[in-house]
Amino acid sequence: MLATRALSLVGKRAISTSVCLRGSHGVAKVESYTLPGYFDTRENPLPDVSYVQNLSTEQQSLKEKEKGSWAALSNEEKIALYRISFKQSFAEMNQGSSEWKTVLGGVFVFFGLTGLVVFWQRKFVYGPVPHTFEREYKEKELQRMLDMRMNPVEGFSSNWDYENKQWKK
Amino acid sequence: MSLPKPVMRGLLGRRLRFHLPIAFALSIVAGAALKGYTVTEPRKQAYADFYKQYDAVKEFNAMREAGIFESVRPSGE
Numbered sequence: 001m002l003a004t005r006a007l008s009l010v011g012k013r014a015i016s017t018s019v020c021l022r023g024s025h026g027v028a029k030v031e032s033y034t035l036p037g038y039f040d041t042r043e044n045p046l047p048d049v050s051y052v053q054n055l056s057t058e059q060q061s062l063k064e065k066e067k068g069s070w071a072a073l074s075n076e077e078k079i080a081l082y083r084i085s086f087k088q089s090f091a092e093m094n095q096g097s098s099e100w101k102t103v104l105g106g107v108f109v110f111f112g113l114t115g116l117v118v119f120w121q122r123k124f125v126y127g128p129v130p131h132t133f134e135r136e137y138k139e140k141e142l143q144r145m146l147d148m149r150m151n152p153v154e155g156f157s158s159n160w161d162y163e164n165k166q167w168k169k
Numbered sequence: 170m171s172l173p174k175p176v177m178r179g180l181l182g183r184r185l186r187f188h189l190p191i192a193f194a195l196s197i198v199a200g201a202a203l204k205g206y207t208v209t210e211p212r213k214q215a216y217a218d219f220y221k222q223y224d225a226v227k228e229f230n231a232m233r234e235a236g237i238f239e240s241v242r243p244s245g246e
Binding site: 144147148149152153154158162 | 212215216219228231232235236237
């Protein structure tokens with residue numbers, strides 16, 4: 001336990017190879033997804049761990065050089081150190097892609113399929129509509145609405161010319 | 170490697186200072202337009218015009234003849 005604590009202070013993921021002792025039952029393997037991970041997000045600009053965990057020899061010597069004066073580092077070395085700690089720069093991670101076109105296309109495809117299903121349903125599953133939808137019935141409804149003077153100021157009956165018994169032009 | 174250091178602080182404040190006056194101005198304009206020109210005034214005018222020439226008794230008789238009332242049947246029956 002103390003060993004894992006000491007290692008976690010340094011921030012390396014070598015903890016995954018160490019063991020955790022639980023009581024007297026022996027070892028419990030630590031899953032990698034339970035440990036801090038590296039993610040490129042705009043909202044969390046400094047990830048929990050560096051990108052490169054296992055440094056090669058030249059990377060290690062670079063890290064040693066980093067402990068000295070930073071003015072002594074050349075531009076390429078500074079970029080190399082950046083790439084050790086981070087996978088993508090902000091510019092790279094924020095750039096857009098054309099994925100939205102695929103997504104929109106997929107959405108429309110499924111709209112079409114759903115439309116076909118709905119059409120089949122309307123034809124073969126549903127029964128007839130109520131008799132109140134017939135044309136004569138609707139005409140009688142309309143006439144009654146006009147007789148009642150429904151919404152005569154700005155609404156329905158305001159469009160009817162009661163003098164000439166026709167719709168207003 | 171000689172890029173200028175970008176602005177690190179005061180970003181929210183700058184955004185608010187820019188957008189809030191615009192938002193308030195647009196809201197006030199929209200409210201004034203809605204009140205004066207598009208909805209309330211025309212509607213008030215429409216109601217005023219309608220009731221200026223409104224003869225309640227005439228309308229009632231017309232409705233009665235159409236047969237929609239249950240308490241008063243058309244004068245023919």
